[in-house]
Every structure is written in structure tokens, then in C-alpha cells.
Amino acid sequence: MYYEYDNNNLFWKNSNLNNLCREIENNLKSLYNYSGPYFLYHEKIIQDRLERFEKNFSESRFYYSVKSLSNINILKLIKKFKTFGLDVVSGGEIQRGLEAGFKGSEMVYAGVGKKEDEIKLGLNCNLKSFHVESISEIRQIEQVAAREGVKGPITLRLNPDIAVDTHKYIMTGVEDSKFGINALELNEAVSILRDSKHLRLMGLQIHLGSQILDTNVYMKGLDFLDKIAQEIESSLGIKIEYVSLGGGFGIDYNSVFTTDSAKEFSLSELSKQILQRKNTGRRIDFEPGRFISAHSGLLLAHVLYIKPRKDYSIAITDAGMNELIRPALYGAKHRILTLKNPSGSMNNYDIVGPICESSDFFAKKIAMSTLKEGDSIVIAHAGAYGSVMSSNYNSRPYVPEFLLDGENFSLIRKPQNIQDIYSLEII
Ligand SMILES: Cc1ncc(COP(=O)(O)O)c(C=O)c1O
Incomplete structure (x- = not known):
């Protein structure tokens, strides 16, 4: 068992993701003023x-x-x-x-x-x-x-x-x-x-x-x-x-x-x-x-906007194909979980990124408990050929990476900033 809900918390091999993600995000905000997606690896x-x-x-x-x-x-x-x-x-x-x-x-x-x-x-x-x-x-x-x-x-x-x-x-x-x-x-x-x-x-x-x-x-x-x-x-x-x-x-x-x-x-x-x-x-x-690496990593993203369609909704997340290109490149399918325990109403969603490409999606027409803007989602088993295939497409910086050791985490890659992206351009 990789993931498990207990009450309203999602556990990843005994690590409480709700607590960890809250702490990680507080850290990212205070140290880097960063609030975007990130990769998490489990030692x-x-x-x-x-x-x-x-x-x-x-x-x-x-x-x-x-x-x-x-x-x-x-x-x-x-x-x-x-x-x-x-x-x-x-x-x-x-x-x-x-x-x-x-x-x-x-x-x-x-x-x-x-x-x-x-x-x-x-x-x-x-x-x-x-x-x-x-x-x-x-x-x-x-x-x-x-x-x-x-x-x-x-x-x-x-x-x-x-x-x-x-x-x-x-x-x-x-x-x-x-x-x-x-x-x-x-x-x-x-x-x-x-x-x-x-x-x-x-x-x-x-x-x-x-x-x-x-x-x-x-x-x-x-x-x-x-x-x-x-x-x-x-x-x-x-x-x-x-x-x-x-x-x-x-x-x-x-x-x-x-x-x-x-x-x-x-x-x-x-x-x-x-x-x-x-x-x-x-x-x-x-x-x-x-x-070795696939199950060991996840991509944590946040729902930015929800757009209604006739019989499903589109959830636009802050992570895109530039962070995880496998679905666009190979038609790969990753399971997507909410941090909160699914309960009550369900809806069908396309889970997509913010990039200007139709291939920028993580899942199509999947049933999930009703999402709202601001929710966190976990894109599971994203350790292999995930972060390593990232790009700066759309001038999007590389996202931070963290390593979990039980209930402790360490930052193992800082968020890139925009100036880093264009620092080699001769202006
Ligand atoms: C020569 C060679 N060895 C090992 C690997 C690792 O493959 P995998 O990640 O599927 O185990 C690759 C991947 O393409 C490879 O080209």
C-alpha cells in the first residue's frame, strides 16, 4: 500500500502528507515567497x-x-x-x-x-x-x-x-x-x-x-x-x-x-x-x-481554476507538462489523489496544466470527489522521468524538490527564479 486515507489525512507510506505539505508550503512561502507545485521523494x-x-x-x-x-x-x-x-x-x-x-x-x-x-x-x-x-x-x-x-x-x-x-x-x-x-x-x-x-x-x-x-x-x-x-x-x-x-x-x-x-x-x-x-x-x-524511482516520487500541485463543461469540469492546476511530460509524451496515466479524504459528491474532471498546448493535461474524464479552487492534488508515482524531464517552456521556472525521511523533510532543490531562466541571454 503506497497511499492511505486515515480520517481526513492522506498518508504516503506512513508519512502524513496533509501535515507535511502544510509545513513545506509555509517554508516555501517564508523563504522564497513561492507557492507553486513541487516534487516530493520518499527515502x-x-x-x-x-x-x-x-x-x-x-x-x-x-x-x-x-x-x-x-x-x-x-x-x-x-x-x-x-x-x-x-x-x-x-x-x-x-x-x-x-x-x-x-x-x-x-x-x-x-x-x-x-x-x-x-x-x-x-x-x-x-x-x-x-x-x-x-x-x-x-x-x-x-x-x-x-x-x-x-x-x-x-x-x-x-x-x-x-x-x-x-x-x-x-x-x-x-x-x-x-x-x-x-x-x-x-x-x-x-x-x-x-x-x-x-x-x-x-x-x-x-x-x-x-x-x-x-x-x-x-x-x-x-x-x-x-x-x-x-x-x-x-x-x-x-x-x-x-x-x-x-x-x-x-x-x-x-x-x-x-x-x-x-x-x-x-x-x-x-x-x-x-x-x-x-x-x-x-x-x-x-x-x-x-x-526504483517511480513510486518514490510525487508531484504536488494546486487547483487554480475550475471551468464547467457540459457533463464534466476542467480543473486547471499550477503544474504543467513542463514539470511532468509523461502523459503528453507517451500517453502515460498517473493516478491523481486529493489531500482531503474523498467523500460526498463526485464529478468528472479533466486535470490540465496552465501551458498553451492541448497536450498539457494529466488526466481526462476521471471521477474525483468534487474539487474546489485552492485544493491540493497529488500526482502519484511521478518520481521516474518526471522532474528530470522538466523544461522552462513558457518561461516557467524549475520547481523545488523535497526529500522525506518519515516525518522530516529537507529541501533538495530550491525553486528556480525567473532571472535564472534568462540569465544566459545577452541583453
Ligand atoms: C541503457 C539503459 N539502461 C537502463 C535504463 C533504465 O530503464 P528503466 O528506467 O526503464 O529501468 C535505460 C532507459 O532508457 C537505458 O537506456
């Missing part, structure tokens, strides 16, 4: 999700996908878990990781378009491995490594051409996606590694997509990785340290008043299936993002 939920990986895969290493929720204070929480490193996708994320106390050797670096300066940064901080996606990228890393006089650690991200049941924008392991090295490129990649004095092969990796519920596709991916690992090992006469199944473990966005684990990705089922197969001696690693 206990993050810890619980991290522990699930450690419990189910005792032989593995995990690399938390920084892009899903990247505040340095969240990364510091993850740092407390010794089996967790970071999966980063840019020089900026490497720097975040270092700032949070991770060593380069605890990070793997993914992404199809690494620039020369980012590669140099990765080499200089002794990254665990570059998860490479093309022949050109391997050659580029080789050149930079030769210039720096070091050996670049390389993991081949392969494109296994395995389709998964998810939104097409987050399916990444099929042939027509931009990701991974395909069968046509593999031989050349291996022969560069064989001949190079400046590259060292660490592992093989796949990432099939995001919000996946089926464990069988991971087993299919693992068979694919094992077959290629065996071929490469005998061709190069080396031992590959790890194969990585990437991230993608799906969660149930609908479960707010229950914790229906049957509807989210089953780590225990995957662990069982992995244990049943023959041990290859290669470590199996993972790069979870959403599974």
Missing part, C-alpha cells in the same frame, strides 16, 4: 526498492539509471548500497555521480552519441566501462584513449532484435531502433577489439526497453548474450566479466491504495529463471531506473 520507498534487487540477485552488480531521477541527494542515498553503482548517459551525469561521491569505477556510461570531451572525462575518471553503440564510437574511444595513454574499457551494447510489449517510444531492442550494435556490425567491432592496444573488452549489454512486465523476454535476451559471449571469448581468448540485461523493469502506475506486486515486474520470477539455467561464470548485471 524509505527508494531504500525498499533498492533492497529488492539485492535480495533477489545476490551475485549481481547494479547500476542505477541516473536519468530516471538524478538529484544528487537521491544519488547519495543510492551510494549507501554497496552493490549499486550508476548507469550514466552524459558527461553531466558523470559529474553528478562524482559529486554524489561515486568513483568513476562505479559507473557505466551508455548512450549513442558520446562526444569527445565526454569520452575524455570518462577515461580520466577511470569509468568502469563505456557501453558502446557503434563502430564509429569504438574508433573514437580508441583514438582518445591512445592520446591519453590509457586503455578504454568497452562493453558492447548489442541490438538483439527482441520486441517487447510497451509503448513504441520506449522500445529499444528492435532492429529499427537507433540503439545497439547489430549482427552486421558485430564482426568488425570484435576485430577492432582484437587488434587494439588501447581498448579492453569488459562485457556485453542489452537494454530492451522500459516498462516491461514479461520476465521471458529477459531470458531470451540472456540466451542471446550468452551465445555471443561464448563466441567472442573463444575468438579473442579472453573471459568476459559481465553480461548486463539493462533496465526496463515495469511498475504498476495504477496501484496507489494497494501494492499489487502481481502487476509489476517480478524480480523474484526472473531470479528463479536465472538460477534454473546453467551457470556460465559470467556475472549478470542490471541497470534499473524506473523500478
